[in-house]
Amino acid sequence: MSRIGKRPIEIPSGVEIKIDGNRVNVKGPKGELTRQVSESVNIEVDGSEVLVTRPEESRVARSHQGLVRSLVANMVEGVSAGYVRELEIVGVGYRVDQHGRFLRFDLGFSHPILFELPEGVEVAIDRQTKIKLSGYDKELLGEVAAKIRGLRPPEPYKGKGIRYKDERIIRKVGKAGAA
Template structure:
C-alpha cells in the first residue's frame, strides 16, 4: 500500500476544490490551477479533505495513487501559500534586469540574453545578482528556474554562472602551471 497515496490532503480555508470527472481545479488567494489526473484513481472530497483512492490493485493503479496525491497536494499548497525559488548570479559583469515580462541577462556573451517569463511566474530582482521567482505552480516554477540556470550553468573552475541559492559547486583545481 502506498504510504504517500493513502494520506488525505487537508484543504485550508480560502481554497476551493472542484472535481469534474478527472479534472481537478483548485482556486485560492494565489490563483487558480487545473489538472487532468489519471483515470486509474478516484478522487473525492470528504470532511474538508481531498482523498485519492484506487479501485483496483493493478500495478498502474498503485503507482498512480501516490503520484496523483502529490500533484494535488502541490496544487493546494500553491494556490494557498505559493512556491519560491531563488537564484544567484556569480561572475564579474554578470547581472540581470527586468523589462516587463522579460528578464535581460548579461552573462559574459557578446550579446545580452532575453528570457521571457510565463504569465504565472513573478520575479523580484534584488541587487542585480539575485533573482527570486514565485508561482503557485510548482512544476512550472522548477522548469523556469532550470531554464534560467541553463543559460549559463556554473562552471567548476571559478564558479561563474547562474546557480540555485542553496546549491554547492564542487570546485576543481586548475592547471599547475610552470613553477
C-alpha cells in the first residue's frame, strides 16, 4: 500500500497540467517541464488536484504509484516556487567567479576549472566562497550541484573542498607526532 501515492497533489494558482496518455506537461510562472511516466499508473486532474491511481494491484504498479506521484509533485512545486541548492567552498585560495554561463573555479589545482551551467539553472555567488544554485527542475539542479561538488569533494582531514551548505563532514585525526 503506497501512502505517498494515495495523497492528492494540490495545483497552485498559475500552474497548468496537461496529461496526454503517459506524458505529463506542467507549465507555471517559473517554466515548463515535461516527463514521460510509467504506463502502470493512471494520472487524472480532478478540479484543483492531481490524483495518481493504479489500475491493478501488481508489485510494479504499487511501486510506480508513489514514484510517479513524487515526480509530478516535484514538477508542480518546481514550476510554481522553484528549488535552491547552496554550496560552500572551504580552503585557503579556493574560490569561484562567474563569467557569463561559465563558473571559473580555483581549487588548488595547477589550472582553473571552467564549468558550464545548463539552461534552467541560475547562480548567485557571495564572497567567492558561497554558491547559490536555483532552478525549477529539481533533478537537473541536484545533478549540477553534485557535479560541482565532485570537482573537489571535501576531504576528511582538514575539511577542504566543496560541500553542501548543510553537509556535515566527519573529520579524521591526523598522524600522531613522534614522541
